[in-house]
Amino acid sequence: MPKYLLRLLGYSFILAAVPVISIGLISYFIASGDIEDKVKDGNMQVLTQTQMGVEQVLKTLELTSLQFVNSPTVASSLNEDLDYNDFAKLRDLSKGLYNLQTFTSVREAYLINLNKDWMVSFSMFSKFSTFADHDIISSYAKQPNSLFWVTGQWGANGDSSDAEDSAGEAAGHPEVIRLVYKIPVIPMTTQPKGLLIVEIENRQISNLLSKNKKLGEVYVLDREGSDFLGDNHETGGNKAIYGLVTDKLRASGEDSGFFNAYADGKELGISYRSSPYNGWIYVSAASIEEITKQSKKIAWVTFIACSAIFILVALFALYASRRMYSPIKRLFEVTKDIEVEGKSHNDEFVWIEERFRTLFSTEKQLQQQVVGQFTQLKEFFMLKLFTGQLSDSDFAYRSEQFGFPAGWAKLGVITVQIDTLQESRFQENDKELLLFAINNMVGELVSQQERFSPVLLEQSQVTLLACRFEDETECKAYFFRMAETIKRTIHSYLQLPISIGISRPFDRPVDAVRAYRECLEALKSRMSLGNEIIVHYEDIDAGRRELEITVYTQLKLLEDQLIQALKLGDMDHVHQSFDKYIAVIVDKGIHVNEYPVLMMQLIAKAFQLIQEQGGMVKKVLGPRATMDYFLKLNTLENIVRWFKAELFEPITRYLNEQAESQYVNIADRMVKLVHERFDQDISLEGCASILNFHPVYLSRVFKKEMGINFSEYLTDYRMSMAKTWLETTSLKISEIAEKLNYTNTTAFIRTFRKLVGMTPGQYRDEFLKQ
Structure with missing residues (x-):
């Protein structure tokens, strides 16, 4: 609202509001005080009635009990x-x-x-x-x-x-x-x-306490101030109130009283009486909000009356002030289309002054504002060209407006990509900033008459070059020289390994979309040629060769060998098999576009190996071992490093941990079978049938965990049981042999003497002598 109009209306409101609000507040406080006094008296009467009712019951019981005593x-x-x-x-x-x-x-x-x-x-x-x-x-x-x-x-x-x-x-x-x-x-x-x-x-x-909720809750406290009739779940606020009541009684020496207190965020009016009969304290707690509820009706009536007066005054003041304000308003409306940046005023005259100052701004200031956005418009125009959103006619019209090169014979696209940041002084999160720096370098190295605005597209720096040579061979040489200059300068300032892809020369600007794809296709050859290269699209074999069925068979065999080596935890065999796998892909001349498809099959088998062991791929391998991260790798060296460090080593470590845990569990179960069935015909093959494992595997696991063969452990346990029976029972030697599942007593005696150094009878005699 305008400042002068607001002042006039405010003055009128103050004149009307002061008397009305004063009357309303006085009425409200007087009514609240009267109602609060009535509630105090009512609560004290309730406490008196409650006390009399409770004490009558207690005294009746005393008399009845006294008669019995x-x-x-x-x-x-x-x-x-x-x-x-x-x-x-x-x-x-x-x-x-x-x-x-x-x-x-x-x-x-x-x-x-x-x-x-x-x-x-x-x-x-x-x-x-x-x-x-x-x-x-x-x-x-x-x-x-x-x-x-x-x-x-x-x-x-x-x-x-x-x-x-x-x-x-x-x-x-x-x-x-x-x-x-x-x-x-x-x-x-x-x-x-x-x-x-x-x-x-x-x-x-x-049940004898008052249930009149309008007059508040009634409590009975003992001499120590504890609510012994409550549910023993009093809130901290109630306990504080009980303490205040007992303090009031001790301090004042009076049997009854009233005070206000806060409990659980609510204001309460507390009435209390102390009984001379048994020292119990009767307390009533009533909400002040409930007490003053009736007085709020008066407040609402006052509020409505005030509001009606305010509206009448406002309507009258608004009508009169608008008539007085109309000349200023007309001048303000005339200048409202003039925008003033960075200014905010409530004074209409200050606004009018600032708008007139804006009218006298120079043309140079307006031009500087436009130049600041001109570069961004040119880059946006080039992005639309590389994404196929412009026609030849649109390009010709906008190109002249933006001052792009004219009179060129051929066009070409060069695309710069960062090979890797692993051995550089930069981190992965610096990549966008580095691409921005490269884009600025390209803009400074190539003159404006030879290039259009350089842009950043996805993870690449892309530049459309204008060539004045008609011959395509000369254009290719020119593009290559520019690429060398860019590569050399970037390496000098940033020490970054980069590769540059160069498209074929073309005539129509709309073919820049195809040329950009050719650059990306050329950069894929880093998979076989390595990093830090400058490559023309025409210099690579863009045709896809048909892989012979023997190549697929050989790769599948190597994949199976690799997975088997992972299961055994043999990292040397894993690395040897993977090196053969990479050699087959490179030696057989597989096209670079086939690399991800073939390798994703191997990655899927590795992931499946983890899942078969009950593991979670992301938890075992970490955030870098994902398909998305793998597809971003653009050199064979980085791919090999990723497979060995991010995939094979964590999987081997996880499988070894699982195997060790499984070995201990299997060995414990075999020992338990021996202890339960030593008196039966138990063997390694029988354990294998029960545990669903191959006997050779169980033998190897038992030997590794227990340090002794299964048959030796079974014999040692049987002989220990034989010694126990010889010491504690009067069983015959033949009976002990039969209980230990020996069909031949002589074989039992021979085995016992071999392990103990004496026959069973000699062992019993020696034990009895002790």
């Missing part, structure tokens, strides 16, 4: 040493305990005789010393009060630690509150005779 049956039983034979007495005590269940929230009750070491509950009679909660219940007798309440989680052992809360609930031990009566109620000594313990489930007390 003071009954003659309990009084007389405390002096008796009861056992299971006192059925009548135990029945009366159990009946008295059952009467406590008229109060429906009672979960369990225990009558304990501390002096006579027995206890009775709803479901059992036992020795108190054997009870799981013996220690914790014994500690109750040391409490100074005759009647008190104990809160917490009680499992099978009676512990009430927080760490066992969730475990106790899951194991079927609900959270309980214990009422403890010392017997007699008025003790004569510090040590009571007995205890009455009544357990109430926490959820029974929780």
